[in-house]
Amino acid sequence: MIKVTNLSYIYQQGMPFEETALSDISFEIPDGDFVAIIGHTGSGKSTLIQHLNALIKPTKGKIEINGVDITAPDVDLRAVRRDVGLVFQYPEHQLFEETVYKDIAFGPKNMGLSDDEIRQRVLDAMHFVGLSEDLLEKSPFELSGGQKRRVAIAGVLSMRPKVLILDEPTAGLDPKGRDEILNQLVTLHKENENMTIIFVSHSMEDVAMLANNVLVMNKGKLAMKGSVADVFERSAELREMGLDVPQITELTHRLIAAGVDIRPDIYTVKFASEIFAELLKEAENV
Amino acid sequence: MIDVEKLSFSYDDEETQEKKYVIAELDLHIDKGSFVAVLGHNGSGKSTFAKHLNGILLPSGGKVYIAGMDTQDDAHTFDIRSTAGMVFQNPDNQIVAAIVEDEVAFAPENLGVESSEIRRRVDECLEIVNMSEFAKSTPSRLSGGQKQRIAIASVLAMEPQVIILDEPTAMLDPKGRSEVMKTIKKLNQERGMTVVLITHYMDEAALADRVVVMEKGKVVIDDVPKKVFSEVEKIKAIGLDVPQVTELLYRLREMGFDMPDDIITVAECKEVLLQKLKGLKK
Amino acid sequence: MFKDITIGQYIEGNSFIHKMDARVKILLSLIYIVILFLISTPVAYALVFLLTAFLVWLSKLPVKYIIKGLKPMLYILIFTSILNLFMTGGGDVLWTCPFLPSLKITEQGLKTAILMVLRLSLLVVVTSLLTLTTSPLMLTDGIEKLLKPFEIIKVPAHEIAMMMTIAIRFIPTLSEETEKIIKAQTARGADFESGNILKRAKAMIPLLVPLFISAFRRADDLAVAMDSRCYHGGKNRTRMKQMKMTWRDGVAAIVLVLASVLLLAI
Numbered sequence: 001m002i003k004v005t006n007l008s009y010i011y012q013q014g015m016p017f018e019e020t021a022l023s024d025i026s027f028e029i030p031d032g033d034f035v036a037i038i039g040h041t042g043s044g045k046s047t048l049i050q051h052l053n054a055l056i057k058p059t060k061g062k063i064e065i066n067g068v069d070i071t072a073p074d075v076d077l078r079a080v081r082r083d084v085g086l087v088f089q090y091p092e093h094q095l096f097e098e099t100v101y102k103d104i105a106f107g108p109k110n111m112g113l114s115d116d117e118i119r120q121r122v123l124d125a126m127h128f129v130g131l132s133e134d135l136l137e138k139s140p141f142e143l144s145g146g147q148k149r150r151v152a153i154a155g156v157l158s159m160r161p162k163v164l165i166l167d168e169p170t171a172g173l174d175p176k177g178r179d180e181i182l183n184q185l186v187t188l189h190k191e192n193e194n195m196t197i198i199f200v201s202h203s204m205e206d207v208a209m210l211a212n213n214v215l216v217m218n219k220g221k222l223a224m225k226g227s228v229a230d231v232f233e234r235s236a237e238l239r240e241m242g243l244d245v246p247q248i249t250e251l252t253h254r255l256i257a258a259g260v261d262i263r264p265d266i267y268t269v270k271f272a273s274e275i276f277a278e279l280l281k282e283a284e285n286v
Numbered sequence: 287m288i289d290v291e292k293l294s295f296s297y298d299d300e301e302t303q304e305k306k307y308v309i310a311e312l313d314l315h316i317d318k319g320s321f322v323a324v325l326g327h328n329g330s331g332k333s334t335f336a337k338h339l340n341g342i343l344l345p346s347g348g349k350v351y352i353a354g355m356d357t358q359d360d361a362h363t364f365d366i367r368s369t370a371g372m373v374f375q376n377p378d379n380q381i382v383a384a385i386v387e388d389e390v391a392f393a394p395e396n397l398g399v400e401s402s403e404i405r406r407r408v409d410e411c412l413e414i415v416n417m418s419e420f421a422k423s424t425p426s427r428l429s430g431g432q433k434q435r436i437a438i439a440s441v442l443a444m445e446p447q448v449i450i451l452d453e454p455t456a457m458l459d460p461k462g463r464s465e466v467m468k469t470i471k472k473l474n475q476e477r478g479m480t481v482v483l484i485t486h487y488m489d490e491a492a493l494a495d496r497v498v499v500m501e502k503g504k505v506v507i508d509d510v511p512k513k514v515f516s517e518v519e520k521i522k523a524i525g526l527d528v529p530q531v532t533e534l535l536y537r538l539r540e541m542g543f544d545m546p547d548d549i550i551t552v553a554e555c556k557e558v559l560l561q562k563l564k565g566l567k568k
Numbered sequence: 569m570f571k572d573i574t575i576g577q578y579i580e581g582n583s584f585i586h587k588m589d590a591r592v593k594i595l596l597s598l599i600y601i602v603i604l605f606l607i608s609t610p611v612a613y614a615l616v617f618l619l620t621a622f623l624v625w626l627s628k629l630p631v632k633y634i635i636k637g638l639k640p641m642l643y644i645l646i647f648t649s650i651l652n653l654f655m656t657g658g659g660d661v662l663w664t665c666p667f668l669p670s671l672k673i674t675e676q677g678l679k680t681a682i683l684m685v686l687r688l689s690l691l692v693v694v695t696s697l698l699t700l701t702t703s704p705l706m707l708t709d710g711i712e713k714l715l716k717p718f719e720i721i722k723v724p725a726h727e728i729a730m731m732m733t734i735a736i737r738f739i740p741t742l743s744e745e746t747e748k749i750i751k752a753q754t755a756r757g758a759d760f761e762s763g764n765i766l767k768r769a770k771a772m773i774p775l776l777v778p779l780f781i782s783a784f785r786r787a788d789d790l791a792v793a794m795d796s797r798c799y800h801g802g803k804n805r806t807r808m809k810q811m812k813m814t815w816r817d818g819v820a821a822i823v824l825v826l827a828s829v830l831l832l833a834i
Contacts, residue, residue, distance in 0.1 A: 040459065040460075040461060041430075041459045041461065041462075050751070053755055055751050055754060055755060078757060081754070081755055081756075081757060082757065086752075086755040088751070088752045091752065093745075093749070093778055093781075093782055094749055094752040094753060094774075094778050096773065096774050096777035096778050096781075106753075106756055106757075106758075106774065107756040107757050110756065110757030110758060110759070111757055141781070144328070144329070146328075155756060156755070156756065159756065159757070171457070172456050172457055173328075174327040174328045174486040174525070174526075175327065175486060175525060175526050175527045176327050176328075176525035176526075177327075177328065202459050202460050205530070242460075242461060244460065246530060247529060247530040247531055247552055248530045248531070248534060250552050251530075251531055251534070251552050251555055251556060251559075254553075255556060255559060255560065255563075258556065258560055260559075260560065260563055269530050269533050269534050269537065270537075272534055273534055273537035273538055273541070276534070276538060276559065277538060277541050277543070279563055280538070280543050280562060280563070283562060283563050337792075340796055342792055342795060342796055364798045364800075367795075367796055367797070367798050368798055371796070371797075372793075372796045374789065374792070374793055376786075376789055378741050378786070379785075379786045379790055379793065380789060380790065381737065382733065382734060382737060382790065382793075382794060383705065383733060383737060384704045384705070384733070384736045385703065385704070385705060387808075388705050388808070388809075391807075391808035391809075392794075392797060392799075393797035393798060394806075394808075395805055395806050395807055395808060396797060396799045396800065396805060397798055398804045398805065398806050399806055401806060401807060401808055401809075401810050404806065404808040405808055408808065422580070424740075425737070426737075426740040426741055426744075440797065441797065444797065444798070
């Protein structure tokens with residue numbers, strides 16, 4: 001479980017450029033949850049997730065992960081970063097090894113594991129991101145954009161984190177590349193029920209497809225938290241923060257405004273088509 | 287304005303020694319003043335195609351004419367590049383100067399335009415993209431959307447007739463994307479500029495008046511957006527998206543309901559469903 | 569630490585010095601530096617110090633900012649002064665180390681040490697002053713124009729200036745990128761801070777490889793973007809901002825030349 005209490009972060013405190021990046025944020029995320037963090041650029045999302053594996057120390061407040069206070073001065077940072085894996089935006093830009101195998105093995109190697117254990121972890125990680133073992137001895141730089149990104153994600157998964165955090169995992173990918181990554185994340189979560197996955201996204205369609213719960217950041221504050229349905233229901237507030245809702249949610253909300261009796265928590269096309277099919281049948285029988 | 291005749295582009299594969307075709311015998315004619323979106327997934331050849339439109343790449347076969355000029359004719363290289371200006375994907379990697387107005391001045395300086403005329407163009411182009419107040423700023427302090435608008439302004443300063451944008455929004459957040467799309471739309475509608483937009487976002491393609499879908503170096507669909515998106519199965523098979531509302535009506539059609547196939551916006555879809563659900567209204 | 573270096577930064581302003589022609593400023597700075605190494609009497613140094621103080625006042629830049637620029641130089645200053653203090657011999661012996669008789673400070677040593685510190689400090693102040701009051705574009709343009717005559721002996725004046733422009737433009741981008749890669753590799757358990765020199769050098773690989781790859785990719789992209797905006801070197805290129813010499817440059821040049829003659833005469 002992740003427990004964040006009254007977290008604040010002031011950027012360049014005491015300097016002329018001082019800026020409150022995060023202010024008084026509290027939330028809890030239970031083990032095995034699938035959480036999306038949304039918010040416009042500069043809302044504090046990236047700063048928040050970097051706190052969760054102690055890359056940034058908070059100015060105020062406390063972060064506990066599985067009961068360990070990671071803001072304590074004597075905390076074992078390596079252990080924290082092993083337990084909380086962080087995949088940065090455009091992670092493929094951090095690849096550096098000669099072979100795919102070596103790059104994915106970088107994390108486990110830093111943990112000081114045995115060669116056998118490292119090999120097992122690399123293979124498992126490859127499997128989780130859906131990469132074929134033929135690629136192991138290839139140079140990561142020969143791969144396609146989508147493949148490179150999956151190698152980079154595998155490089156974090158190979159540390160077997162209990163919490164996986166991804167900053168805009170689908171940024172810059174085309175629809176096919178995006179769907180591949182998203183589907184892998186769904187599978188990963190299914191096969192590892194206890195793994196908590198947190199991802200930052202600008203795409204409400206991605207959020208609708210993956211997440212159970214959503215944190216909405218706005219101007220350094222936690223503006224909303226709740227289930228996907230709860231959050232998307234408040235489409236007017238989201239729009240005020242410069243955020244969208246999925247097109248399909250917008251459609252149903254407009255129909256409700258026009259007087260159609262339909263539930264407000266529709267956010268996937270599949271579900272919408274079932275609901276509308278029922279309504280249309282009813283309408284035909286009237 | 288742009289005439290592409292049997293364009294091929296190939297390279298020799300190092301491993302197999304075979305010729306690989308990125309573009310294969312592509313024909314396309316783009317009218318002056320039109321707004322054409324070229325849609326395709328990564329590796330469909332769309333970016334390679336774009337780079338042929340201002341002579342950065344030259345055809346291995348076939349011809350590309352910009353305003354009647356052959357891109358393979360060395361004598362016209364600069365005329366072609368200043369007639370068909372190009373904006374690239376990564377906003378950070380196409381800005382040369384450390385000050386915004388110097389950046390916009392870069393192209394006309396290269397063309398040997400006289401100093402006072404450059405000044406006039408720089409002011410005008412920054413105005414068009416709504417960035418005048420940032421004339422003296424440092425690009426690295428700007429947002430992605432702002433940087434990309436500077437990139438557009440620095441191409442406009444050549445006073446081109448065509449602007450080609452190679453996935454200009456792929457690295458931007460939603461706000462940046464909408465700023466850039468608004469700017470592009472404005473260039474086409476208010477200034478009559480011919481726009482070729484390379485993208486993989488269907489909602490951007492929907493703003494164009496013609497959508498060309500590329501796959502494996504060929505044009506597979508070429509029509510107005512409404513017609514293009516009506517081919518839901520074909521689009522999905524290629525690995526592209528259709529708007530959610532289009533997909534919703536497609537699914538309902540599959541279930542046997544009578545639904546139109548040319549709906550691409552929320553507003554249109556709402557009207558259709560309201561009509562069909564009339565009887566249920568309270 | 570890098571934040572404190574004032575050489576290379578630019579602060580917009582409207583002062584006499586800001587308005588001077590970049591070419592003149594570069595040339596006068598060079599003359600100033602030469603003079604700085606030619607003079608040796610205390611009186612001459614006092615005069616140069618006063619002249620420099622006057623220039624700083626004329627630039628209307630905060631004095632605090634200029635002094636801050638000296639901070640990163642502090643260690644170099646201390647090091648050179650100690651070195652000179654003990655290594656230069658000659659004149660009366662002022663102090664001898666009681667434990668190590670060969671270690672002593674001589675009159676000449678003390679003099680040289682003070683002079684070196686003054687020289688280096690004034691050098692940093694004047695070069696800072698040049699870059700603080702001249703926009704990067706004007707600075708590179710000025711260098712290009714000044715190097716132009718040397719093109720006869722194949723000095724690539726335009727290319728040097730263009731390289732400087734691009735370097736200035738990409739410094740913030742690459743330093744941001746460096747920070748990001750450090751964080752990303754740290755998240756994978758990389759350790760950039762502990763161990764001996766060899767271990768640390770090895771630890772830099774996960775940082776340097778991605779950084780170089782990215783720099784090359786950016787360079788490639790930039791070259792294409794420049795090509796597509798008709799860049800073809802310095803030939804027939806015009807400039808939006810023209811450099812113009814005014815009465816200010818004349819006055820400054822006359823003052824400095826007179827000052828030089830005076831200083832060398834003392």
